[in-house]
Each structure stands twice: as structure tokens, then as C-alpha cells.
Amino acid sequence: MDNVLNTAGDWAINVLFALAIFFIGRQVAKLIIKVCRRVLSRSRMDEMLVNFVLSILSGVLLLIVIVAALDRLGVDTTSLVALIGAAGLAIGLSLQDSLKNFAAGVMLIVFRPFKAGDFVEAAGTSGVVETISIFSSTFRTPDNRSIIIPNGAIYSDVITNYSARDTRRIDLVIGISYDDDIRKAKEVAEAVIKGDERVLEDPAPFIGVADLGASSVDLHIRPWVKSSDYFATMCDLKEKIKVAYDDNGISIPYPQTDLHVHQVSDKTGDAKPFVVARKAEDREEGGDD
Template sequence: MDLQNLTPEQLTSLFQTYALPLVWALVIFIIGRIVAKILTKIVGKMMVKSRVDETLVKFVQSLAYIALMAFVILAALDKLGVETTSFAAIIAAAGLAIGLSLQGTLGNLASGVMLIIFRPFSVGDFVEAGGQSGVIEEIQIFSTKMKSGDNKEIIIPNGQITGSTIINYSAKDTRRIDLVIGVGYGDDLKKVRAVLEDVLAKEERVLKDPEPTIGLLELADSSVNFAVRPWVKTGDYWPTLFTLQEEIKTRFDQEGISIPFPQQDIHVVSNTAA
């Protein structure tokens, strides 16, 4: 087409047919992008004011921006005369195919969002989750990172965590230590109780409220078993447990109280022929 031979009316018609839609499409894209960024920031600020986890804030902002930009692009293409209905159908079909191929990943994503929203544990908590136990170091969108007691890094998919039982040992301020102390059938039970009470009373980390429980638990095959259940602060659980067991053994040795081990008496009967 020779533009030099075109009349002003033809040039105006060409401009309205091709150039003007292109200009409008660019205006829609530029302004839409600016508006999308502003709205995304507003959503982020509202979530921060609501004290939502920073990881979830960034994730929601990313999703919001992508959704808004998809709308802006479709609007710009529509201004250019592109059939956006079929284009949107293609995007939906592609999204469905991607979603089906990434079911496990999307499941971990959804589980990560649930962990961040419902907060069954926080960073620094000692938990059992997903078949593992350790201290939580980081809660990510797809996985959770924890550190084991022997300083190993464990990364667990979030879907595995939400699909199993979660035990949070750090959720409460206090914990109860459950000890089973066995003594011999020939030992003085009142003396045993008095020694156990004295050991607990002298341990400063044992709480006075709730009071420790000492009771005869069972008459076992080889021992009389006492349940010794003191309460301590959660952070003192393991040090107090180790100290109490050592102190009880030491005091029993000093007081002449036996700690029996499993044993059997075998009686052999011999039949002699007459």
C-alpha cells in the first residue's frame, strides 16, 4: 500500500483501524500494570497490619499480581481485536494440564498455606511431624526445614506434615516428666516413697504447682513399680529428667533400696525310675 497516494480520509481510516487500537492497548497495558502494582501493595499492607506471616504475604501478593496482569493483558488484546474468549480458554486448559501434572506440588503448596495460617508450630519449636522430630528452623511454602537433635537438617514436604499427626512439645509452658521406678518386693514401700519425695523436693527445677505425683503403679513380675510424675518448665524437661534419674539411683544405693532387674527362677524336677 502506497501511503503517499492515500487521501486524508483514508489515512484517518487507517489510523482509526490500526494505530488507535494499538495506542489504546498500550495505554491499557501501562496503566493496568501500574494499577496492579498499587493494588498488590495495598493487599500486602493490609495483610501486614493483620499480622499475617511474611511468607504468606509475599505469596498472596505474587498471586494477586499475576491474576491482575492476566486481566490487563486480556483487556489489551481485546482492544487490538484479538478474540480473547478462545485465548482465555487456552489459558484455562493449559492451567488445568499444569495443575494435574503438579498435583503433589500444589498439595504441598496448599499445605504450606495452611501451616502458615493455622500455626500448629512456630520457628524454634520442638515437634514431631511427618515422621520426623526436631526443632523447626524455617516454614516455607512447599516444605518445612527442621534440625534434629544430632544437628542434621531435615526437609519435609508440607503435605506430609499436614497429612499426619503433629506433636508440638514447645506449645505449652510446662511439661510433666513420667518416670517408672521399680523397687524390690522386699523393700519398705513407705521408705521408698519418702526417698522419692525428698529427691523431688530438693530438685529446684521441679514445680510446686502442679504438685508432683508419686503413686504405686503396678505389682510387676520382678518389681514393685512407682509412678513418679513431677512438672517442670518445658525448657527444663530433659536436664531435669537426666538429673532425677541419676539422683534417684544414687539415693537408693545410699538407702539400701534395690532396683531389681527382670529375672526368673527355674525349678528342675527330676523323676527317677523306681
């Protein structure tokens, strides 16, 4: 009887100690989480990443507290730890792609190659970034489609952020005829650019001869605009320059094909038409037959 009472007493003491370890350990874990949250918030880390990291840390701390309480009760925790490790390994192997996306999501949030609202080209998709989560990101395309892309595909590819800078350069290549006055063409293009208030004065626009092509003199017209005005300004400048060139008698060459019909006699003496097709640029260089 005394042995039973002693055993029950020891068991009761162990249970009390295990409960104390559990409750005190849980409070200590909450205190650690609170301190870590304060430190991470001061480091200006993304709130979503902070919550995710702290949730993982909270789970790990709670698991340690539970293992310590079970060990006080006399439970063999060695096998339990080995079982948890094996389960973690199995889960990790089965979720390789998800872990890859998770790691990429953490990198995107930490290093911030782009943020929500930026116009980005990544993983073969262009669009405005709407959300960046741990496993995937959502893009809104110019035609208003939502595309969800795994973060692993984004981070392993080239990322082009068109919104990273306040200003962008518009690169226009306009070809004029060899018969046109280059200086006049540059003056007309310069007047069009100066007439658009969206074009920035600094950096100054550039207009120059880029290439002497087979059938045209190619001008590079490169004004600078705000990134938000890029697409609309580019389209407007193309239209205005075309209209201004038409008004000033400056032509923009386009590919042409000339058909030359020759009469060729066969063995019977009958004349049959023989058609030779030549490109316009070839005719301009070699002369007409």
C-alpha cells in the same frame, strides 16, 4: 488512499488506547497490591505468605490488563483465555503433589500448629523446626541432621508440638521390691525431687503406687518442669533416684532366671541332669521346688 489513511488512523487510535489501558491498568494493579499488602500486614499474617499471595495476585492482575489491551487491539482474546485455561489445567494436573504441598504449607502458615524453633514430632520425624516454606519444612534432629519434609506429609499426619506449652510433666515409673518399705521409698524420691531446683512447686509433684506388678511395686513419680529443662531433668532424676535408693537400701528388681538341676534316671539306670529354667518372679509367687 483515504481508506488506507482511515484504517491507519483507526489502528493508531487502537494502539494508543491499548497502551493507555496497559500502563494505566498496571498502575492500578500496583495500587491494589499496595492496599492488599497493607491490609494483610495489619492482619498479622506471615510475611512469607503475604509475599506469595501478593505475587500471585499481581500476576493475575497483569494478565487481565494484557488481555484487555489485546482486546482493544482487536485480537480475539476468547481463544487466548481458553488456551490459558487449558494450560493452567494441564499444569495443575502435572503438579498435583506440589499443589498439595502448597495448600498444606498455606494451612501450616495460617493456622500455625508450630513455629520456627519449636521441637515437633511430625511425619515420623522429631526435631527442631528451622524453616517453614510454602512447599516444605526443614527440621533439625537432635543429632544435628537437617531433614526436609514435604508440607503435605506433615499436615496429613499427627503433629505433636513439645514446645507449645511452657511446662511439661516428667513421667517416671520406678519399681521397688515387695520387701522394701513403700513409705520410705516415697520419702526418698520426694527428697530427690525437692533437691532439684528445676522441679516446679506448682503444679505439685505426684508420687504414688501405680501398680502391683509380678515382681515389683511400681511407683509413678511425676514432677513438672519447664519445657526447656525436660530432657536434662528427666535423666538427672533417674540417676539421682537410683543412687538414693542404693544408699537407703531400697532395691529396684530386674528380670532374673533361676536354673534348677534335677537328676533323672533313664532306663539304663544312669542319672542324667535335667535342667528347668524358671523366672525369678515365678519362683517368688509359687515357692521353690
